[in-house]
Amino acid sequence: MKLQPPVRRSKENNMLIDAVTMRALEIRSTLKDGVVGGVGTLLKTVRRTVTRGGTRRLGSWLTSPETSVKIINDRLNLVEHFIASPKLLEDIRYKLKLTHDSQRLVQKMSLGRGDADDLVSLARTIIQTQDIVDCISSHLPRKKESLEVVKELIGRIEKLEELAARILRKELMTEKQLLETRLLDESMLSEHLVALKWTPSLGHILHIKSRTLPDMTEGILSSAISVGSSKSTHSYHLPEWTKLGSRIEMARLAIRAEEQKVLQDIRKQVILNIHALRRNAAVLDELDIAAGFAVLAKESGWVRPILNMSTEHKIVGGRHATVQRSLDDLGRTFVANDCWVGGEEGMWIITGPNMAGKSTFLRQNALISILAQTGSYVPADHAEIGIIDQIFSRVGSADDLYRSQSTFMVEMIETAYILKNATPRSFVIMDEVGRGTTVDDGFAIAGGVVRYLWEVCGCRVLFATHFHGLVELVEGWEKEEGKGKGKGKGKGRKKIGAYCTDLVEDEKGGWMFVHKLRKGVNKRSHAVKVARMAGLPQLALKTAEDILKAEKFKRGG
Ligand SMILES: Nc1ncnc2c1ncn2[C@@H]1O[C@H](COP(=O)(O)OP(=O)(O)OP(=O)(O)O)[C@@H](O)[C@H]1O
Ligand SMILES: [Mg+2]
CATH class of the missing domain: 3.40.50.300 (P-loop containing nucleotide triphosphate hydrolases)
Structure with missing residues (x-):
């Protein structure tokens, strides 16, 4: 298992926000119910991200803002670039939506988990990432210093197409399909077979639908032993079917073993590329946040600080x-x-x-x-x-x-x-x-x-x-x-x-x-007015007003 090193937060690099302030300002969770990302939090109000990774990183950015003018301006330059290029902004957000949470996927792989679907999601994200990079590059004007940050950001993306291609075309698919065809071929009865079921006493028996029964009684069923029937199905036993059933089981096990082998092999490849995959995921998160900030700024009429x-x-x-x-x-x-x-x-x-x-x-x-x-x-x-x-x-x-x-x-x-x-x-x-x-x-x-x-x-x-x-x-x-x-x-x-x-x-x-x-x-303070607004009983309000008058009188007011 590969663990990520902890991220150090220091006063030199990050604005420190202590826990009390974090709660009081309702940055991630509300004071009232403590729901993370709930209505009333800053996170919920400013979140326009479209990926899970982007949202996670936004939460962490809001709780530890930067103190370097250069880094902040780089981020703002990217937001400004997105605001100035509406088509690019739309395309990028659409493409980001098609990506998967690769941070979580590689984490699963590094823990020895993750199935074929996860691998395919990872491969698609790799391909999508390259597409995003191409899209951003094609919108970049030649010479604009403020956009160096964009070049630097997409320059951090590592090409992993080979890994993607390997996952998508690899034996995983072909081998599985091959064995499945074999299994079908071997069950010659497939067109009549409703189900070949296994019972402890008779081995495999055949369940046949009543309506297909008349066509079959002359043929293969002539030597089979009837072991039960209901209104819709009939069950028959024949020793050859038990043999066939066992072969099908064996084939199924072989598929599973083969799948595991291939999966294991690809997982290894993924783990070998884990740093590159994480780095790429981080770039996607940053793009997602910046694109989200651009949408937010446009819809709310906010200004660049x-x-x-x-x-x-x-x-x-x-x-x-x-x-x-x-x-x-x-x-x-x-x-x-x-x-x-x-x-x-x-x-x-x-x-x-x-x-x-x-x-x-x-x-x-x-x-x-x-x-x-x-x-x-x-x-x-x-x-x-x-x-x-x-x-x-x-x-x-x-x-x-x-x-x-x-x-x-x-x-x-x-x-x-x-x-x-x-x-x-x-x-x-x-x-x-x-x-x-x-x-x-x-x-x-x-x-x-x-x-x-x-x-x-x-x-x-x-x-x-x-x-x-x-x-x-x-x-x-x-x-x-x-x-x-x-x-x-x-x-x-x-x-x-x-x-x-x-x-x-x-x-x-x-x-x-x-x-x-x-x-x-x-x-x-006009406190009595607010108390009246809040519905304090008349007697309480009247008493409060009298006390106030008396106090004022005492002070000569
Ligand atoms: N600038 C504003 N424009 C419009 N409405 C506002 C503004 N500021 C506050 N409000 C409204 O007034 C409500 C009360 O505001 P707030 O709690 O800040 O008052 P306060 O002066 O701190 O009161 P108290 O002295 O009772 O603590 C807010 O919930 C909001 O609905
Ligand atoms: Mg107050």
């Missing part, structure tokens, strides 16, 4: 691919939002009412980065992204009672991990850190976390919170640092920007969410 080595994240008109799809299905419109962190402002503190899109905004920016570094176009009007080494997220609350961790403890463990590991090249999204405890303590913790991220980590941060007081707090620190508004100096720390979502009300008491982010702070 610009990747660079800065630490900026500049998105114009960004969208959340999955939320947008679900809103589209409901006939609602997704409101696009811009995001520019890592430039003048290193961190954005986002406030706003419940249900107004803070968490969605945080996630969409993380997902856009992941898609970009995977080599896909992205859901935005313009995207410039400085390569990210690691994405961190602290969103949602989940307790792990089995490991004796309360909700707040889990939140703190995850936050500590982020603060200790984030580098200036990292991207951090934090959603309502500090909400799992009293308001005062939660506010204090949130302040401590923001200050550490700003002062020590210096990474790109999107921080959504209902603690609007945080904005005043950080303005105080910025002043302290001599980096107050407009001064632009200090210890090289970037500014912290304050942005918010809104809720607009009319005179008649109607209201709606404004999902568009604007500069500033929103001090109102």
